[in-house]
Amino acid sequence: MSTSTHNSNAATAEDFASGFRKLNKRSEAERGGPAPEQVKGAVSEIYNGVASWSTKGDFWNWGMHDERVLAEIRELVPDFDRYDTDGLSEQLYFQALREIPIPLDGYAGKGVLEVGSGLGEGLNFLSRLVNASQIIGLDLSRAATDRANARLSRVDRLSFVQGDAEDLPFPDGEFDVVINVESSHNYPDLGGFLDEAARVLKPGGYLSHVDLFIDQSHARLTQLKQQDRAFEWAEEVDITEPVRAAIRKRLVPGSFYRQNFSSKKLSVKTRIMMGRGGSHLAGADFVGHRDWLDQVLEATRIRPKRTQQSYHSYRQNIARKRS
Numbered sequence: 001m002s003t004s005t006h007n008s009n010a011a012t013a014e015d016f017a018s019g020f021r022k023l024n025k026r027s028e029a030e031r032g033g034p035a036p037e038q039v040k041g042a043v044s045e046i047y048n049g050v051a052s053w054s055t056k057g058d059f060w061n062w063g064m065h066d067e068r069v070l071a072e073i074r075e076l077v078p079d080f081d082r083y084d085t086d087g088l089s090e091q092l093y094f095q096a097l098r099e100i101p102i103p104l105d106g107y108a109g110k111g112v113l114e115v116g117s118g119l120g121e122g123l124n125f126l127s128r129l130v131n132a133s134q135i136i137g138l139d140l141s142r143a144a145t146d147r148a149n150a151r152l153s154r155v156d157r158l159s160f161v162q163g164d165a166e167d168l169p170f171p172d173g174e175f176d177v178v179i180n181v182e183s184s185h186n187y188p189d190l191g192g193f194l195d196e197a198a199r200v201l202k203p204g205g206y207l208s209h210v211d212l213f214i215d216q217s218h219a220r221l222t223q224l225k226q227q228d229r230a231f232e233w234a235e236e237v238d239i240t241e242p243v244r245a246a247i248r249k250r251l252v253p254g255s256f257y258r259q260n261f262s263s264k265k266l267s268v269k270t271r272i273m274m275g276r277g278g279s280h281l282a283g284a285d286f287v288g289h290r291d292w293l294d295q296v297l298e299a300t301r302i303r304p305k306r307t308q309q310s311y312h313s314y315r316q317n318i319a320r321k322r323s
């Protein structure tokens, strides 16, 4: 995970530290293995902590940079990247949307669900581009969905609910589109999420899945796609290089990203816990690196060490629910 930080914020990072200590204790007591509930408990505590020091405008993804994508967004919202953002996370969200074979002006009357919506900024951005009648973000972290509702919700159009990707609190066939951005690598059961996405989609509805992969998780997704009966899968799109390009931009000294991360008043302890003094947030290339959350889960023995652990690619998959 990366956090794109937009404003300075007084520290509430000790919440994060205390969540971390609790996790450690709990996992010491339960060394039997990574029960899914334990992984989810850890993930939600960690993101609740991150939400407590995040500020309006923050995304929790690496972003991407592609001149064509940038030009397309600027056509729709001139200067979208001029004020209080570097525009890179918005590009990633636009990528999630633009590959879905529904024209941007074809969303009237449609329902869109984002699973793993974080602070809601990505969905809020997309809600400016399409005229869907109902747009809902769901996240495991209650602090994230509370913040998103307080800051971004719009009556009857955009709202956020706390919930689990593997057990979606919606009736069958409720949505036309489900999007999922840099979130599913946290789910204990990717297949469970895909089943739920298929269930809540209408026949003919689309899933746009965007995430980063290690060998194991990519093999798992490939296997699930082969076995899957609910979806027809389009050809996978590799967006590793555009994501790396965004990270390079964020690494430049004096970048918007660096300035805003360094303005966060995080305690030294939090920076250390988050890895190399927080340097991964200052833009370490994700390829060849390990996810910080994964490292926390392993350090607290909630998740066993994986054999091949470095990320190698960032990919997008579009699936259409069979009619």
Ligand SMILES: C[S@@+](CC[C@H](N)C(=O)[O-])C[C@H]1O[C@@H](n2cnc3c(N)ncnc32)[C@H](O)[C@@H]1O
Binding pocket: 001, 002, 040, 043, 044, 047, 058, 059, 060, 061, 115, 116, 117, 118, 119, 122, 138, 139, 140, 141, 144, 163, 164, 165, 166, 180, 181, 182, 183, 184, 186, 187
């Ligand atoms: C790296 S963040 C990405 C957030 C957002 N999509 C963005 O790009 O800013 C991963 C998100 O997935 C959420 N998440 C992890 N496991 C989840 C689960 N089982 N169900 C729903 N959300 C989950 C986390 O709480 C977190 O907000």
